[in-house]
Every structure is written in structure tokens, then in C-alpha cells.
Amino acid sequence: GAVVSQHPSRVICKSGTSVKIECRSLDFQATTMFWYRQFPKKSLMLMATSNEGSKATYEQGVEKDKFLINHASLTLSTLTVTSAHPEDSSFYICSGGQSTDTQYFGPGTRLTVL
Amino acid sequence: KNEVEQSPQNLTAQEGEFITINCSYSVGISALHWLQQHPGGGIVSLFMLSSGKKKHGRLIATINIQEKHSSLHITASHPRDSAVYICAVFPNTGNQFYFGTGTSLTVIP
Numbered sequence: 001g002a003v004v005s006q007h008p009s010r011v012i013c014k015s016g017t018s019v020k021i022e023c024r025s026l027d028f029q030a031t032t033m034f035w036y037r038q039f040p041k042k043s044l045m046l047m048a049t050s051n052e053g054s055k056a057t058y059e060q061g062v063e064k065d066k067f068l069i070n071h072a073s074l075t076l077s078t079l080t081v082t083s084a085h086p087e088d089s090s091f092y093i094c095s096g097g098q099s100t101d102t103q104y105f106g107p108g109t110r111l112t113v114l
Numbered sequence: 115k116n117e118v119e120q121s122p123q124n125l126t127a128q129e130g131e132f133i134t135i136n137c138s139y140s141v142g143i144s145a146l147h148w149l150q151q152h153p154g155g156g157i158v159s160l161f162m163l164s165s166g167k168k169k170h171g172r173l174i175a176t177i178n179i180q181e182k183h184s185s186l187h188i189t190a191s192h193p194r195d196s197a198v199y200i201c202a203v204f205p206n207t208g209n210q211f212y213f214g215t216g217t218s219l220t221v222i223p
């Protein structure tokens with residue numbers, strides 16, 4: 001089946017620094033990728049829809065200047081957490097697919113901000 | 115209101131037992147996914163379903179579109195099956211997934 005990878009799988013950073021998370025589709029082209037965040041003991045919540053070659057669409061309550069999304073190619077979307085704070089510590093997951101309902105999930109990235 | 119409900123929330127089983135995890139949803143869907151999340155967080159996609167039944171090794175997933183219900187079965191459960199299992203649905207009129215809160219499974223040797 002199709003594969004989506006994320007890098008890094010875990011990252012620890014100091015408060016105030018920026019962290020970039022990559023989401024790659026390994027064997028298909030994805031014009032749309034989705035970024036999710038998982039809060040402790042909660043289900044995943046959609047943060048934003050990443051569109052290749054255009055601006056991302058952010059969900060209500062998600063700061064676009066804090067969570068920068070770039071979808072520069074059909075196989076790569078990046079999420080940059082800028083000026084990270086401890087409350088940004090979370091599990092971030094992307095999904096991608098050749099259509100919006102045929103989506104494959106990445107393994108996730110655990111971010112810890114000290 | 116949750117579009118996706120899973121049951122049970124927590125499940126403890128003895129090794130070898132047959133396990134069933136249920137997912138009910140309230141919207142018309144074009145696809146349903148079962149995901150596995152191990153301690154430490156990594157997500158593994160187990161199944162994507164739009165109808166019928168799929169089997170992979172000891173795992174079986176079924177879906178009843180009319181009843182808006184899906185089940186994930188694990189036969190001959192093993193401690194390595196211990197994980198959180200998450201149901202995710204993609205509505206046929208929507209543009210994002212809706213996720214259940216997950217079922218935490220512990221299989222005791």
C-alpha cells in the first residue's frame with residue numbers, strides 16, 4: 001500500500017526555537033496533505049490542509065503564523081512550529097493521498113519543547 | 115457531539131483471547147480507517163474500508179454502511195497487540211477526517 005513518512009519521529013527543542021517536520025509521500029503524488037495534532041487522551045484534531053503550490057487552509061483557532069505549512073512539491077509538505085513553547089509539545093501527524101478520501105497516515109512526530 | 119464513537123474505551127484481555135473493538139459513526143462516509151498507535155506514539159494504518167470486510171494476518175475489519183458501524187477483530191491476541199486503536203472516518207460531504215478517541219488495549223501474557 002501507499003506509504004507516507006514523517007521526519008523526524010521525535011524531536012526535543014528549547015523554548016523559543018523553531019522546529020520543522022517533514023511529511024513525504026513515498027510512492028504517490030499528493031496535491032493535498034493534512035496536518036493533525038493529538039492532545040493527550042484526545043482524538044486527533046485537524047490543524048490545516050496543505051495544498052501543493054498554494055497557501056494552506058487553517059482550521060479555526062490554529063495560528064498560521066505559528067504553524068507554517070509549505071507544500072512545495074507533490075511529495076513533500078512541511079510543518080514548521082515557530083518560536084516553540086512548552087504548550088506546543090504534542091504529537092503531530094500528517095496524511096496524504098491521491099484523493100481526499102483515500103488518505104494514508106504518516107507515523108507521526110513527537111515534539112517536546114523544554 | 116462526536117461524529118465517531120468507539121467502544122470500549124479500555125480493554126484488557128488475556129493472551130490468546132478474541133478481541134472486538136467497535137466504531138459507530140453518525141455521518142455518511144466514503145472511507146473508514148483503523149489506525150494503531152503504540153506507546154510512544156507511532157501511528158500505523160491497519161485498514162482502509164469502504165464496504166465489506168478485510169483481513170490481514172490476525173486482524174479482521176468489517177463495516178456495515180447501512181448501520182454506520184465498523185468492527186476491528188483481533189484473533190489469538192498477543193501482548194504485542196497492546197496499543198491504542200483509533201477509528202477515523204472521511205465523510206462523503208466533508209473535507210477532513212473525524213477520529214474516535216481510541217480504544218486502549220492491553221493484552222496480558
